Amino acid sequence: MQYRHLLASTLLAAAGFAQAQDLVILPAPADAWRVTVGHWESQAELKGGGVVAPTPKADYASASHAGASAHVTAGRRDALTFEWRDLWQSMLRVESRSPMDLRPFAGGTLEFDLHVAELDKGGLSVKVGCGSGCERAVNLIDPARGWTGKGWQHVALSMSCFVRDGADFSAVTLPFALEATGSGRVSVANVRIGRAAKPGLACPDYRSESVTPALLNESWSIDWWRPRHEQKLQEKRQLVAAGTPPEVVFIGDSITQGWEKEGREVWQRHFAPLHGLALGFGGDRTENVLWRLQHGEIDGIAPKAVVLMIGTNNTGHRAENPETTAAGIKRLLDEIRQRLPQAQVLLLAVFPRGEKPDDVLRGINQRVNNIIQGYADGRSVHFLDIGAALLQPDGTLSKAVMPDLLHPNERGYEIWQRAMAPTLDKLMGTAR
Structure with a gap:
């Protein structure tokens, strides 16, 4: 079954076509999103259980690694695992196959569960697209390092953290991404963007x-x-x-x-x-x-x-x-x-x-x-x-x-x- 993300009034819920206030990114059918892993030089698409990106050509990165795997139940991806090593920039990207209108969510909340297995030599940020050539990140290095080895943690971020003057949320193809540095291994699940804001989720004023x-x-x-x-x-x-x-x-x-x-x-x-x-x-x-x-x-x-x-x-x-x-x-x-x-x-x-x-x-x-x-x-x-x-x-x-x-x-x-x-x-x- 082919899924299209209809954000004007009707969104897909994880179980199928249903009225929903949230944009559900995970769990989702394996073909609902284009998931890629890679670095500044190349990316590889996750189509099966796992994938490894080509190694960068530079000598200093010859021993590096960037890979992703999916936990799949009944044809649905429940969670994604992202592993990287010795890279100054790597990313796990969840992309829409066609542009989406995220304007109804600009004042809402991005939520996901994060399991940090290793991050003592790495850094982690979460990104959301904001138009053509526009992506904004929130640095998670301090809390994520504190979560290492402590099981699944729930993360909630105000979507206002990704909003800047001149941003265009009318045609977004990147609703969620993890960007990483150094070395680490994390898993992510239950990713969704809600329309409603949550109290207490302050963002530093980018201005x-x-x-x-x-x-x-x-x-x-x-x-x-x-x-x-x-x-x-x-x-x-x-x-x-x-x-x-x-x-x-x-x-x-x-x-x-x-x-x-x-x-x-x-x-x-x-x-x-x-x-x-x-x-x-x-x-x-x-x-x-x-x-x-x-x-x-x-x-x-x-x-x-x-x-x-x-x-x-x-x-x-x-x-x-x-x-x-x-x-x-x-x-x-x-x-x-x-x-x-x-x-x-x-x-x-x-x-x-x-x-x-x-x-x-x-x-x-x-x-x-x-x-x-x-x-x-x-x-x-x-x-x-x-x-x-x-x-x-x-x-x-x-x-x-x-x-x-x-x-x-x-x-x-x-x-x-x-x-x-x-x-x-x-x-x-x-x-x-």
Whole structure:
């Protein structure tokens, strides 16, 4: 029997055609939904009892695994098990075979039962589609790790957690997905979306997320992020104690952290003589940098200049509204000016990402840049866009400069330093 999901007035209940207020995703007939498992490179469809996705081609993922299996009773899938290993991104997706109108459920509740068998080295989020190219996630890493080995747990999330300005719930093909990182194994059952809201299911206001200080809470960051913060506090103290306080401070995400890796030789030539301090943390978004600044990373020093570049993870992680990311950057500028009132701040445009000029995430970054250039006052905050120096004449981004089309290699850091030098030298009073 072929099932169609009719959401205007009549929905399928698990047992057959019946009036229902809920959209029942599990349990469901095996052919009711298209279930896939995979990662950033490929997915495989679950058609029988189990399936394993092809292994990613990259050497670092050669031992990875992403697979799914179904518990089936009388032709119906009662539960799905999702297992992944050594993957920075993997997903279990339950997709509709035709677009559905989820607008009647936008104020309702997503509920499901979750059994966490293993998650000590992994992270877990739940996703719902919100239109073409639009998916929103809720991070479950903290509660899910606490549920490990404790049997089935009931989860209820307000659908408002997945709603953003500009979302289109009129034609959704992804009513439910699990996205995971690291390694883990979970099972999910009794998945449904109800029209009615439930009390006590609050969601953080996504419009203020970028300006609300927070630790970076991802499976791959938990073990090192806070220790790195402590390490940077100690590095700063050592510079001050040696009588060589930093004259320049770089603040940002993994691209700034790269001065300690791919850009190390360039840093040693140009910024080590200035006792430079690199405060770059991989994965950081504006709210994470704000937390670090409020917890001492730039206190007790008086650099001549601060170089700030942040925002590409707001884009990549959340596909965030450019105005929201820009608000986070403005909040950081205010924090820096408060703590380092004598420093000149060089605000860099967010670097281009993606191979082609029409890359969606690059476009978001550019819209962020269009806003934040207005934050420069020409006195203490100065804006510089060196993106053109990183691009080919046709606007493409070369892997010879950014091998993953996001992070510079040594050549990329050389280009960054050369393009920035005239402005930074002037701000530091060292222009020749």
